[in-house]
Amino acid sequence: MYLISPDKKQYKANLHCHSVLSDGQRTPEKLKEMYKNKGYSILCISDHERPVNHSDLTDEDFLLLTGYEAYIRYQPNFDPFQPEVHLNLFAKKPDNVKYICYDKDFCKYLPEAEHGTLEKVGSERKREMTTEYVNEFIKTANENGYLVSYNHSYWSMEKEETVLSYDGFFSLEVFNYDSFLMNGLENGCALYNKLINSGKMMFCHGADDNHNFFPDDGQLCDSFGGFTMIMSDNLEYDSVISAMEKGEMYASMGPVFKEISLNNGFLHIESSPVKRFHVYCGGKKTHFYQAKEGKTLTAFDVAEIFPETTFLRIAIVDEHGNMATTRAFTREELGI
Template structure:
């Protein structure tokens, strides 16, 4: 028996990707903390562009934990100029040590939000020289980040417009943004299930998470507000920094834009999943092998049981509700659920 989620498990709502006035966001770090605390979040990572800051002092109450990190980006332009018609890559770097504010591959052209004197005083990781947008450089950048104590997440692949073969070639990302509120509002295309499945078929078992990538240029509660739209349910043993990092490293979390999964257990090939009321519950064994549980009249379902085909190289689960919101789990290998 393998119990991934039990009804007694603690689940902490997290936004792992956000921006403040320290880069191109409209809210101060303090305002972000207050907004996400009021919205019921337990974990917040303020990941400003090329601007790593230790915000853990803002964890002034026991109900909200601040993770240290920043968003790094690599563009074809050597001056970091934005081009809406060319690809680029953005990576969230989440620090395993809450006081790690090192900059990977420091390049003043890209580090344009942090004051230069502050950036120069930070520890610099990797003798990478000027940023260069090609596959080998990106891989070296990821490697330096991981060796420097960061978890590396791949951000908004649809928005980034990278060639699929490039994305499939990278090694070392721990998780893929399955949902990104800001990018979804921009194009409607930032739900990355097909890419996730292609990675799995290449043997790349990235985890999946949801995040807002919020800049808060629109007021809370309006149609284009980019806060509170996608998040990650972290299955940590408690709300301590190292416990949360350990859960992220192990893949003890899932991505959601609404539904909550309350039970996910494996008895070898037999799976039981319970959740908040949903329209459909799906077990994915490949794009051609997906088992659906639903009621023909469309009434809600909260319980599903599946038998995973013997030949399935992996399985992951989706919970869908009528308004299009969804929860998606990471993929499980046969050696995990058949033990």
């Protein structure tokens, strides 16, 4: 069976991005131009607390996904020493701009005139930084046509057990380039393994979370460093969302997968040139291979995966240290 089929087209996507409609520095039109020119096919402009349908920018080679980034904090103002929750809400239909759990104090980027016209759903009580409230928020979003992801887990400062207490995420944002540029620590892969081991099945993806305060061609540019490859039948909105919902995607900060297959315990991986392959199995052991000094590799075989394997997740690391990872594949879906 193929975990990644060589025959399926991979569309490059940035699923987390800010424009001048919140605290980003580029217009939606400019963002489309930038990403299209870099070979991307999909962009979700996920402005803070501001759902906008950007379908007018969609063309036959480039798809805009509707969505926004919601946040829950102890108090509305930013506090760099307190944890907070950021969630990306991806609309399953392009015209879905429903606003989840309205609290006026959290809508600072929304023009005053738009507050009245928002289609509000769910509780409108003051936001609370509690597991109960966050879970109610996620449930409301799911019930109203959104896929919900948990964003930049390192930046958010939440305790691991708190993240593990949430339900209803379709994906964990394991790579967030803007945060990674700032702190060098933003990588949610270890947390992702723990979520899967705890029975919280979800997928994973990567994104830029770009705000573009710096020149596009400079080394501080926060675009084009984290992305998601989506294996969709075509570039239609429904098809892309359906692929995301089924986990037909992987996260990357550079390298790409070309093929992964599993047959009778024999695992075969092909990728762009990389330094290392890691195959996580749910335990302490990994199948692991490091290319020889000065060399890179484009294929790796595991003759027999561990019989105790609880899930498979495959990661690759290129010579610059950039990683890509598949989602976790469970024993059940692998038929082992």
